[in-house]
Amino acid sequence: MGSTSTLDRRTFLAATASLTVGSCLPASVLAAMPLSPALFVCDRRFTGSLARADVHATVTYIDGDVTALWRDQLSGLWQNGTASVSGLTQPAALFCLEQLARGHGRSVSARHTVAGTDAIAWVISPVSPRGFL
Amino acid sequence: MRIPTGVSAADFSAALTAFTRVVGAEWVFTSDADVDLYRDAYSPLAGQPDERRASAAVAPANAEQVQAVVRIANQYRIPLYAISTGKNLGYGGSAPAYTGSVVVDLKRMNRIIEVDEANASVLVEPGVSYFDLYNHLRAIGSKLWIDCPDPGWGSVVGNAIDRGGGYTMANYRNHFESHCGMEVVLPDGELLRTGMGAIPGSKTWQQYKSGCGPWVDGLFSQGNYGIVTKMGFWLMPEPEAFLRCTVRVPRYKDLIPLVDTLNYLENSRIVTGFPDLATPLLGYPPTGQVQLYIEGTAAYPMTDEHKALLAKADQGYSPELEAYGLAHDIPYWELWVSYYGPPEVIDAQWQASQRRFAKIAGAQFKVIDRLTMPVDLTKIDDYHEPELGVPSLRAFSIGARTPYNPSPSKGHMWFSPIIPRTGEAIFEANRVFSAAAKELGMPLFQTFSMPACFWERSFIFILATPVTTDPATNRKYLAGFKKLIEIGGQHGWGEYRTAPVFQESVMDVYSFNNHALHRFHETLKDAIDPKGILSPGRYDIWPRHLRKKAP
């Protein structure tokens, strides 16, 4: 799966903003963005924009495929606990994570397609009090 | 809230209240936001009035609760639709065959009831995913492998019930055939065990499949005669080693002896792994290795001259293209074969295979991978994980935007007819379906398509029909897909599995003796599910009150 590092909300927003010259995330994504997500998932394609990371959350890098992320981190993290996970990935990776989230009491609470790129910024949070939807 | 057609609001509400009493309010889902999660994420009819949608969902925790739910459904005539993990993407997702059905979501029933290491078998509930089973086996130190489909998030039971396939040894790849024993809730709420499980205190439920008397297990696959609550499976003992090799043959016509020889070797249990057919000259990668090509590690590079010849070829053939391949040592066909077992055995099998394939003039052989077990998980990304018994989700990277896939679709519908396991059939299927696809304006072929070798005695000529964001295009592809089913039927080919939206068309092809098979299915339906509550319409088996055609 590769290296991990950490980042905080400001970096997430900066990362996204730097992909979209002159545009910013909508209020819904900003509101949903946790101050310190348990994990931030970043597709390596978009790492350039995370170079200036201020560190508060673990960053996991993927190369499009979410298998190792699921196997090594999310399946454990989502068994219990209420932590949110955020990310900047391609839609195909988010599609997989969204499907997996549904089976673990979570859903996508915010998503924002970054204009002019393949990137999508998202937050997956627990759905209370549902068991697995 | 949606209400099933023909059910009064009062009855629906009473049924939901009764469901709640059985499973708890937390496990009955009625809000649009919750029920929408059961829509088919790949539906070609997304957002259209005829998209098949559920009215509610209920999630029982055990077989007793499933029985109670089924009895309540009978009382109020509520249509149900059972799913295991509901990841049937490309074949209908988790959406019901009949709009308004209440989804019976079995994800909570996720117990691995028994692992029998000596018998190499397991007994599992429907909510157990391939990832779950894999993790459990590793956690208990088991030396058993799973055989999984490309997406590892699906259900061991659900995939087998829809007759899915995987990638290890032939006798494990067909997931329904590798099952041994079932527990089923019948449409009247009765609990049934099949095979040796019908003997109270049975010692051999996961050891002998058929028991005595008519073997009914097949009725619970691709049907609507029961809700499966437990299922046994035979698993493959971890092999000592794995060997993967390629056989390359130079000429167009070589495909025929290549397939014949493969068949002989497989039917003799000499080639035991998933065979994969590719064509370097036509640029079509092997099914199981497609991710590697997308990631750029094993693509067949082509010169401009090669591309130009390919563009001019008819059905992937021209004498000039063949000559180009011969001159530049680019084989027409490439077969990936693999072997599982002790090193000395698989080496001998490879030797014997080469001796047979060498009868094709110009055949070339290469060893690609030689691994000893256990699998080194740090290197697993270098392989097609399911062939090494490891679940994955990498197939979905295919959906990402890459140089190989510059405009990703919204999903796909698998067109998957069974064709004979011969080279001639591959040529014929390409000729028939590529001509039809062209006429229908469907983007199914680039040059030539190779079939998948999941099953031992037949090929699946599998083609992914894209789902787009444009409803009109989707309608066009849907109509085209139905036409392809019809054309396949005219050639004696039929689908092995299909999404609800195509089930009527597909079952129409199975029409021998004035649809005797379909009539038998519906006779059974009337007998065991007279109120038609269980998965109405699945594989075009409708209860009497919902039938369009005269009984």
Ligand SMILES: Cc1cc2nc3c(=O)[nH]c(=O)nc-3n(C[C@H](O)[C@H](O)[C@H](O)COP(=O)(O)OP(=O)(O)OC[C@H]3O[C@@H](n4cnc5c(N)ncnc54)[C@H](O)[C@@H]3O)c2cc1C
């Ligand atoms: C990229 C991609 C690759 C794929 N590769 C493969 C592959 O290699 N092999 C393969 O087989 N498939 C493949 N598929 C298709 C599909 O995703 C899998 O087969 C998947 O495992 C099916 O979903 P599931 O296991 O969650 O079953 P479910 O969706 O739970 O079940 C399938 C159907 O069976 C019935 N059913 C399920 N459980 C029960 C029950 N307990 N009682 C009664 N009826 C029940 C229902 O009608 C249900 O709709 C692929 C799909 C995609 C998108």
